[in-house]
Amino acid sequence: MKLHYKLAVIAACLAAGRLLFYLLLGNSATQPPPRRDQGPALNVVQHVRGRLVTRQPTAFRLLHRPVLNQQPRPLTKRRKKPAGDRIPNEPVFRLHTWQGEQWMHLAVVACGDRLEETMTMLKSVLLFTLNKIKFHIFAEDALQPQFETSIKAWPFSFRSQVDYNIYPITFLAGKPQEWKKLFKPCAAQRLFLPMILRDVDSLLYVDTDVLFLRPIDDVWHFLNLFNSTQLAAMAPEHEIPRIGWYSRFAQHPYYGAAGVNSGVMLMNLTRIRNQLFKNSMIPTGLRWEELLYPLYHKYKNDITWGDQDLLNIIFHYNPEYLYVFPCQWNYRPDHCMYGSNCRGAEDQGVSILHGNRGVYHDDKQPAFKVIYEAIRDFPFEENLFQSLYFPLQNNFLKTVHTLCGRLPQVFLKQVEQAMRKVYELRVIHIG
Numbered sequence: 001m002k003l004h005y006k007l008a009v010i011a012a013c014l015a016a017g018r019l020l021f022y023l024l025l026g027n028s029a030t031q032p033p034p035r036r037d038q039g040p041a042l043n044v045v046q047h048v049r050g051r052l053v054t055r056q057p058t059a060f061r062l063l064h065r066p067v068l069n070q071q072p073r074p075l076t077k078r079r080k081k082p083a084g085d086r087i088p089n090e091p092v093f094r095l096h097t098w099q100g101e102q103w104m105h106l107a108v109v110a111c112g113d114r115l116e117e118t119m120t121m122l123k124s125v126l127l128f129t130l131n132k133i134k135f136h137i138f139a140e141d142a143l144q145p146q147f148e149t150s151i152k153a154w155p156f157s158f159r160s161q162v163d164y165n166i167y168p169i170t171f172l173a174g175k176p177q178e179w180k181k182l183f184k185p186c187a188a189q190r191l192f193l194p195m196i197l198r199d200v201d202s203l204l205y206v207d208t209d210v211l212f213l214r215p216i217d218d219v220w221h222f223l224n225l226f227n228s229t230q231l232a233a234m235a236p237e238h239e240i241p242r243i244g245w246y247s248r249f250a251q252h253p254y255y256g257a258a259g260v261n262s263g264v265m266l267m268n269l270t271r272i273r274n275q276l277f278k279n280s281m282i283p284t285g286l287r288w289e290e291l292l293y294p295l296y297h298k299y300k301n302d303i304t305w306g307d308q309d310l311l312n313i314i315f316h317y318n319p320e321y322l323y324v325f326p327c328q329w330n331y332r333p334d335h336c337m338y339g340s341n342c343r344g345a346e347d348q349g350v351s352i353l354h355g356n357r358g359v360y361h362d363d364k365q366p367a368f369k370v371i372y373e374a375i376r377d378f379p380f381e382e383n384l385f386q387s388l389y390f391p392l393q394n395n396f397l398k399t400v401h402t403l404c405g406r407l408p409q410v411f412l413k414q415v416e417q418a419m420r421k422v423y424e425l426r427v428i429h430i431g
Helices: 002-030 041-045 115-128 141-152 176-180 187-196 216-225 245-249 269-274 288-299 307-317 343-348 366-377 384-399 408-430
Strands: 096-098 101-110 133-139 162-167 202-206 210-212 232-236 260-268 322-324 352-354
Touching: 101 115, 101 187, 101 216, 115 133, 115 141, 115 210, 115 366, 115 408, 133 141, 141 162, 176 187, 187 202, 187 260, 187 269, 187 288, 187 307, 202 216, 202 269, 210 366, 216 260, 232 307, 260 269, 260 307, 260 322, 260 352, 288 307, 343 408, 366 384, 366 408, 384 408
Parallel strands: 101 133, 101 202, 133 162, 232 322
Antiparallel strands: 096 101, 202 260, 210 352, 232 260
16 A cells, blocks of 8 residues: 555656646747847857748747747737738738849839938838839939939949839829929829839839838738729828818818828729729719829819828728728828827837928927938948947937837837848848
8 A cells, every 4th residue: 555655656746747847848948038139140140040931020039040930939918910910921922023023113203302311211121121122213304313323322232132213203184283283293193103104013102201110021911911802002191080180171082080191002003094983073983094183173172182182082982992001001200299099000110100291301200300310321231230220229219208209119119120030031041
């Protein structure tokens, strides 16, 4: 009897020891290592082997082993991400085939003194992009040679993944002077992109005062999330309708409860060219090129924000054609200057920064200005962490007393993750 008792006690001790061992081992396997300052690139390369094909930046990156399309195991239960910010693990790329290769397409329209701002935006694309991209730059005559010279000054390692065309400002319907006076001199040009770029299937349009804080590849993935009717994507003009501009002041129809902002607009141009648009003028529907000028004439005395208002009117009557971005993909001063009202940016960081209201060039919102100047002044081919992120982080500390600067992680989170992703795919893979 005593022998049986002793054997049972020994077995129980062995089982408890084995359980404790597994618990400790499992905890060490799932717990991410403590964050540490980045050492020299060589030290990281020595710990990584194999090709890294991560599609989405991770909050914690285990630098001692390759990561293949997976997030680290969460430490605690995470809140489910909004549908608009989830990117499939195995996306079907809609990259436009050009000369046997696949390209993304980005369009921008610049007039007046927007050369530096536009070049800084293009630079933010180049720093983080993962696939080849073609720029479509629409500029008034005086700026065209300056764009040509500025692009040719980029280092070859960056120019090699870029193609570009520079176009004159062209309005294909009605009188050009009417379109020039609509809002800002060039702003209405974006309305005519489906008619001008007939060989382009899909396109991302952005204003000159936009900065990419993560790879443009990530916003391009949203094309894969369009349903069978959606042909464009924009973010809301405001998150809270009761304090939004359209819901309080608009004298014309607009999309949804608070309207949409056209500063970042992803377009399937093929669908736009082929679709009929419902409207308030005729019951049968009009094609895009037939719709613009009559719509302008009907509402020209009621629109304040020009082409953006016309887009809001179009999608008011055709809401099924629009995919709505989460606010962090078009983050503007309005999202923080009246209190933080973009939950997606608080959770995941800003993906695309839109410095409207001229905040890159005055001292009203220094958090925006600090990021703009950091990207503008970053020397190409320098170390991203040492020459961009760490100085940016230090300068951002000077803005924490302001409304928009009080949450540094909102502005810096995606920048850091994008740099890690670029480092892994460009430096480690090449090494």
